[in-house]
Amino acid sequence: MLEYSKTILEKVSFDRNLFEKELNKAFALLTRDETLKLKIWCSQRFTDFCY
Numbered sequence: 606m607l608e609y610s611k612t613i614l615e616k617v618s619f620d621r622n623l624f625e626k627e628l629n630k631a632f633a634l635l636t637r638d639e640t641l642k643l644k645i646w647c648s649q650r651f652t653d654f655c656y
Contacts, residue, residue, distance in 0.1 A: 607639045610635065611646060614628060
C-alpha cells in the first residue's frame with residue numbers, strides 16, 4: 606500500500622489541494638511505520654507540499 610500511495614502522490618503532485626487530499630487518505634490507510642516512511646519520502650521528494 607505504501608508504494609501505491611507514492612505512485613498516486615507523484616501523479617497528483619501538479620495540484621497542491623489534490624496532493625494534500627491524497628496524502629491524508631494515505632495516512633489514514635497506512636500503518637504507523639508506513640506513515641513514517643511516507644513522511645520521510647515525501648519531505649525529500651516534495652519539499653513544498655509535505656509537513
